[in-house]
Amino acid sequence: MASKNRQILLAKRPKGLPDESTYHFVETDIPSINDNEVLVQAQYLSVDPYMRGKMSDAKSYTAPFELDQPLQGGVVGTVIKSNHPKFNQGDTVTGLLDWADYTAVDGKLIRKIDPNQAPITTALYVNGMPGLTAYFGLLDIGQPKAGETVVVSGAAGAVGMIVGQIAKIKGCRVVGIAGSEEKNAYLMNELGFDAAINYKTTENIRQALKEACPNGVDVYFDNVGGEISDAVFSLLNFHARVALCGQIAHYNDTKVEMGPRFLATFLKRSVLLKGFIVTNYADRYEEGICDLATWLREGKIKYKENIVEGLENAPDAFLGLFRGDNLGKQLVKIQ
Amino acid sequence: MASKNRQILLAKRPKGLPDESTYHFVETDIPSINDNEVLVQAQYLSVDPYMRGKMSDAKSYTAPFELDQPLQGGVVGTVIKSNHPKFNQGDTVTGLLDWADYTAVDGKLIRKIDPNQAPITTALYVNGMPGLTAYFGLLDIGQPKAGETVVVSGAAGAVGMIVGQIAKIKGCRVVGIAGSEEKNAYLMNELGFDAAINYKTTENIRQALKEACPNGVDVYFDNVGGEISDAVFSLLNFHARVALCGQIAHYNDTKVEMGPRFLATFLKRSVLLKGFIVTNYADRYEEGICDLATWLREGKIKYKENIVEGLENAPDAFLGLFRGDNLGKQLVKIQ
Numbered sequence: 001m002a003s004k005n006r007q008i009l010l011a012k013r014p015k016g017l018p019d020e021s022t023y024h025f026v027e028t029d030i031p032s033i034n035d036n037e038v039l040v041q042a043q044y045l046s047v048d049p050y051m052r053g054k055m056s057d058a059k060s061y062t063a064p065f066e067l068d069q070p071l072q073g074g075v076v077g078t079v080i081k082s083n084h085p086k087f088n089q090g091d092t093v094t095g096l097l098d099w100a101d102y103t104a105v106d107g108k109l110i111r112k113i114d115p116n117q118a119p120i121t122t123a124l125y126v127n128g129m130p131g132l133t134a135y136f137g138l139l140d141i142g143q144p145k146a147g148e149t150v151v152v153s154g155a156a157g158a159v160g161m162i163v164g165q166i167a168k169i170k171g172c173r174v175v176g177i178a179g180s181e182e183k184n185a186y187l188m189n190e191l192g193f194d195a196a197i198n199y200k201t202t203e204n205i206r207q208a209l210k211e212a213c214p215n216g217v218d219v220y221f222d223n224v225g226g227e228i229s230d231a232v233f234s235l236l237n238f239h240a241r242v243a244l245c246g247q248i249a250h251y252n253d254t255k256v257e258m259g260p261r262f263l264a265t266f267l268k269r270s271v272l273l274k275g276f277i278v279t280n281y282a283d284r285y286e287e288g289i290c291d292l293a294t295w296l297r298e299g300k301i302k303y304k305e306n307i308v309e310g311l312e313n314a315p316d317a318f319l320g321l322f323r324g325d326n327l328g329k330q331l332v333k334i335q
Numbered sequence: 336m337a338s339k340n341r342q343i344l345l346a347k348r349p350k351g352l353p354d355e356s357t358y359h360f361v362e363t364d365i366p367s368i369n370d371n372e373v374l375v376q377a378q379y380l381s382v383d384p385y386m387r388g389k390m391s392d393a394k395s396y397t398a399p400f401e402l403d404q405p406l407q408g409g410v411v412g413t414v415i416k417s418n419h420p421k422f423n424q425g426d427t428v429t430g431l432l433d434w435a436d437y438t439a440v441d442g443k444l445i446r447k448i449d450p451n452q453a454p455i456t457t458a459l460y461v462n463g464m465p466g467l468t469a470y471f472g473l474l475d476i477g478q479p480k481a482g483e484t485v486v487v488s489g490a491a492g493a494v495g496m497i498v499g500q501i502a503k504i505k506g507c508r509v510v511g512i513a514g515s516e517e518k519n520a521y522l523m524n525e526l527g528f529d530a531a532i533n534y535k536t537t538e539n540i541r542q543a544l545k546e547a548c549p550n551g552v553d554v555y556f557d558n559v560g561g562e563i564s565d566a567v568f569s570l571l572n573f574h575a576r577v578a579l580c581g582q583i584a585h586y587n588d589t590k591v592e593m594g595p596r597f598l599a600t601f602l603k604r605s606v607l608l609k610g611f612i613v614t615n616y617a618d619r620y621e622e623g624i625c626d627l628a629t630w631l632r633e634g635k636i637k638y639k640e641n642i643v644e645g646l647e648n649a650p651d652a653f654l655g656l657f658r659g660d661n662l663g664k665q666l667v668k669i670q
Contacts, residue, residue, distance in 0.1 A: 251599075263610070
């Protein structure tokens, strides 16, 4: 055990994309723990697009990060000391913990994971928040039926890849939209997507989508927003469902962008649109994790991780989400 | 019984607002009826905003009106001749019939109404399609709970006035948006709305709404779209519901208007938005009509009609819907 604790604090709320001035790197003592607390040493840290929202102080579904406090994210780590009856030294646990080497946390805010059941990083992906996000957004809001067409934007992102695979399990035609030929080849050849569109090189996305979706679009799982979504909206069928999971095109906007008004189309076609955050489904996590773990074991869901080494690289790994670097789940290995 | 049948045909699909060239007035013989058909003489004709959509041939929830055929709308009339076992001469009936003095119609497409239960025009309003539209849009999509704030745009229109009154029955704070002081006085003094905003004279609608909705907006019943809806969207609460019933601001658009993108807000606040048309609820009409008729009898729902005389004035009465002339339900008395 090292004698110091590196932490990354929120130094300033970013306008637009975060940069160096957003973060403050400090070294502190390793925290002591109170009654019912556990000291966790981080092994892997998850960076996810939703964190950009928490860096701002706008009204949102979760409280913003506090200034001069450590940023937090999904972590898998090892229990170093425990004052909580449910945890012992050496346990592998997961929870929302600091961007740091060590976090002291109330035992009720973390859960134990079994390293023999699945690789521990899956607790940050398929068997964790991104998997559950895909699961509930697609199945509860999207309600896909066999034979229907499901379009997913940000398809090569952590959530998008799971969405497409669950839609295939449900017997749908699945069309992904992503930002490189490499990503699209992976979606089609490895994950079984029926078609994939490269939004960076396709001149007329609407036309490409029309060809990829000869029967229109029944379910749209939206991770990105902006012009890509405009194109999908124009192809929605009667009674189509839109699961609004992310709007990564807009997270770094410094003013409200203008776009074509589409509600007359939603009206004419009786479209349902629902914004959601995975915690809306907190009382159903068990159901989701059970299905996801089963599909993972059966090989019906494959996954890909992109692991960067070193806590100091977390800010750049996070920025990579907005540059579109990531094929699959972006993780940071702390030690 | 007259010897001729006046009809109004769709002469040309309008671009923008309908005008004289949209219509063709003809006189034909009174139609003969086949087996199972009924000849109905129209007494009252309902003009409704949704008809604008059917004048175009864009993909929509209902088939468009056919060129050189009579326009159709909700009619209450009298059975003149019947070849259908369920109808006798003299019965009062309602259904989607021609803009004409007479229509020959299959008996299964009309229903009998009892003139002793309620004024017959209520079959075109509170106890008919507009009432059911308000009922299902508000209750099924909006899911208003006592103490919540409901905002309705187009509040002095036929549907809007019913929406506000049902929301009051459910114990909500109700805020209407309409286009004149006279309308707003009626909404507040006669129908019990808690507040009403005149969008034509209010400089900052968002600010006015903020004052009228100190706890934010939980349910928005949208009849209009455009900038009024932009203002409401900015005040939606977490888990707010938007029932998308009309977009009258856009029915006569000849190109797609631009507006501020709002989906990032919908995402952050887990908002539900659903476009609908009353026929989505066809299998639940009985439930709706039962509740509406009860509330009407109990005086919990009041209504106002605006009746124009003469079939020849139907086109102008229809245009009045877009000019904002109407306080309450616009009807045309045929004879």
